[in-house]
Amino acid sequence: MNFSYYLQLLIGGVSNGAMYAIIAVGWALIFSILKFSNFAHGGTMVCSAYLGLLATRIIGANLWLTLAVAALCGGLINILVELISFHRLRKSSKQVLLFFVSSITMGMLLQNLVTLRFSGLFYSYPNFFKQRFFRIGNISFDISNFMMLAIAAVILGILILVLQKTRFGMAVRALSVDPRTTSLMGVNVDLVVLATFFIAGALAGVAGVFVGIRTILSPQIGSMYTVKGFMVAVIGGLGSLNGALFASLILGLVETAFSVILGTSLAPVGTFFFVLIFLFLRPQGLAGVFAMEKA
Amino acid sequence: MLQIRNLCVNYDHVVALDDVTLSVEKGSAVSIIGSNGAGKSTLLNTISGVVKRRSGEILLNNRPLPTSPHEVVKAGIIQVPEGRRVFPNLTVAENLLMGGWRISASAAKKKMREMYELFPILGQRRSQLAGTLSGGEQQMLAIARGLMAEPQILLLDEPSLGLAPVLVNQVFDIITEIVRSGITVLLVEQNARKAMMISDYTYVLENGRIRKHGKSADLFNDEEIKRAYLGG
Numbered sequence: 301m302n303f304s305y306y307l308q309l310l311i312g313g314v315s316n317g318a319m320y321a322i323i324a325v326g327w328a329l330i331f332s333i334l335k336f337s338n339f340a341h342g343g344t345m346v347c348s349a350y351l352g353l354l355a356t357r358i359i360g361a362n363l364w365l366t367l368a369v370a371a372l373c374g375g376l377i378n379i380l381v382e383l384i385s386f387h388r389l390r391k392s393s394k395q396v397l398l399f400f401v402s403s404i405t406m407g408m409l410l411q412n413l414v415t416l417r418f419s420g421l422f423y424s425y426p427n428f429f430k431q432r433f434f435r436i437g438n439i440s441f442d443i444s445n446f447m448m449l450a451i452a453a454v455i456l457g458i459l460i461l462v463l464q465k466t467r468f469g470m471a472v473r474a475l476s477v478d479p480r481t482t483s484l485m486g487v488n489v490d491l492v493v494l495a496t497f498f499i500a501g502a503l504a505g506v507a508g509v510f511v512g513i514r515t516i517l518s519p520q521i522g523s524m525y526t527v528k529g530f531m532v533a534v535i536g537g538l539g540s541l542n543g544a545l546f547a548s549l550i551l552g553l554v555e556t557a558f559s560v561i562l563g564t565s566l567a568p569v570g571t572f573f574f575v576l577i578f579l580f581l582r583p584q585g586l587a588g589v590f591a592m593e594k595a
Numbered sequence: 596m597l598q599i600r601n602l603c604v605n606y607d608h609v610v611a612l613d614d615v616t617l618s619v620e621k622g623s624a625v626s627i628i629g630s631n632g633a634g635k636s637t638l639l640n641t642i643s644g645v646v647k648r649r650s651g652e653i654l655l656n657n658r659p660l661p662t663s664p665h666e667v668v669k670a671g672i673i674q675v676p677e678g679r680r681v682f683p684n685l686t687v688a689e690n691l692l693m694g695g696w697r698i699s700a701s702a703a704k705k706k707m708r709e710m711y712e713l714f715p716i717l718g719q720r721r722s723q724l725a726g727t728l729s730g731g732e733q734q735m736l737a738i739a740r741g742l743m744a745e746p747q748i749l750l751l752d753e754p755s756l757g758l759a760p761v762l763v764n765q766v767f768d769i770i771t772e773i774v775r776s777g778i779t780v781l782l783v784e785q786n787a788r789k790a791m792m793i794s795d796y797t798y799v800l801e802n803g804r805i806r807k808h809g810k811s812a813d814l815f816n817d818e819e820i821k822r823a824y825l826g827g
Contacts, residue, residue: 467700470689474682481680484643486668486697486744 315445317552318452324532326503342526343410348374349508370505378501411522537587602651626790629800671747683726694743787824
């Protein structure tokens with residue numbers, strides 16, 4: 301136990317957080333425009349993770365192509381999610397419960413489709429990196445952690461730019477506070493919603509590949525990361541992108557810390573306990589906009 | 596230019612508009628007056644496509660007006676909604692650009708400069724969030740945002756609501772100016788006196804039906820209208 305050990309843990313934790321950030325920002329995007337959570341997010345993620353895995357069998361262990369395939373699949377799957385489980389409800393109902401039931405059902409369906417095709421077996425991604433570690437002085441670093449961190453940072457940077465600087469981003473921000481007036485300005489709201497679902501799905505696809513790199517794929521990661529994504533979104537303050545980013549970082553670090561203190565099998569207990577205490581102290585989440593009834 | 600024939604709108608089982616027929620001539624200002632709940636906003640929202648009609652026709656230049664909101668804007672009709680409804684989390688400039696959604700980005704930039712000349716206060720506050728503006732400034736922004744679309748017809752829903760008297764006059768001056776520039780205006784107002792003073796033609800809406808209509812100048816001297824809407 302020395303400095304380099306803690307440094308590696310820190311980097312591992314931050315990179316873990318970056319993976320959550322990719323999930324949670326997709327989650328927050330949907331919440332911000334529609335004011336409900338898409339519980340099919342994990343389903344989209346697990347589907348595209350497996351499709352990415354299939355892609356590696358055809359194109360080989362190419363990280364960039366795999367990411368692109370998974371992102372594209374995630375985006376397209378999420379468009380189906382919108383059209384099948386949300387579109388009609390959005391037009392006819394304001395009942396949050398219906399959205400909850402509809403999206404969680406969709407998530408289960410997606411996850412079970414994966415189970416049908418791959419059974420419950422465990423799969424793992426091929427090794428994308430020739431070298432697993434690199435060394436600076438006496439300290440060796442896991443390359444995959446660095447890559448994931450860098451990719452997440454670039455993707456999130458682009459997303460923020462798109463939201464802040466483009467006409468589309470402006471429409472998304474307008475839509476998030478006032479859908480009706482946004483449509484009165486001539487914006488085709490349905491199209492913007494679909495595009496947002498595509499982006500969130502693409503993020504879920506990238507997250508799926510990250511999960512595949514970090515751990516072993518099984519269909520259950522769908523529901524597991526739905527829970528974690530929801531957790532991060534709630535800690536961040538539902539619908540807030542900045543909040544989601546910070547919450548992801550915190551959760552990534554906390555989880556890594558607990559896996560050292562309690563061991564990996566007990567780590568989730570520590571994490572959930574942390575979340576409970578956090579929500580007890582600050583139920584409105586980091587961003588501070590109270591959205592209790594909207595979950 | 597705009598013709599509405601036998602329009603009926605229901606909210607569940609409540610009749611909101613009952614057999615409304617009216618027409619708006621190109622380049623004119625038409626006002627619709629009536630008390631709260633008479634169906635004035637419903638009428639504008641039905642034209643804009645955010646409220647679905649049960650029956651009836653809406654024609655723009657003798658062609659049926661599309662029924663989805665973004666297509667209505669594309670056709671050249673934009674609404675300045677009741678309560679201003681600026682986007683509080685967007686800057687003044689971004690609010691204007693939202694209004695200019697139907698025109699190209701470069702045309703919108705150009706139009707924005709025009710708006711800053713027409714409303715200097717908006718120019719001064721262009722990078723401020725719209726939510727931080729005062730009520731009067733927000734109303735100016737809402738009107739400017741509507742004009743950004745370069746509409747053929749501007750629908751104004753209660754533009755004077757909740758404003759101080761000085762600002763009310765200013766808003767009506769601006770509307771007069773808009774009409775003079777060649778844009779057709781359909782104005783919904785509770786402030787019947789002001790609305791009739793600046794419009795060519797007036798429809799009186801009561802419980803979802805057109806009760807009376809005529810040239811604003813004529814209705815101004817109508818005893819019944821005087822009693823009911825102009826305070827004796």
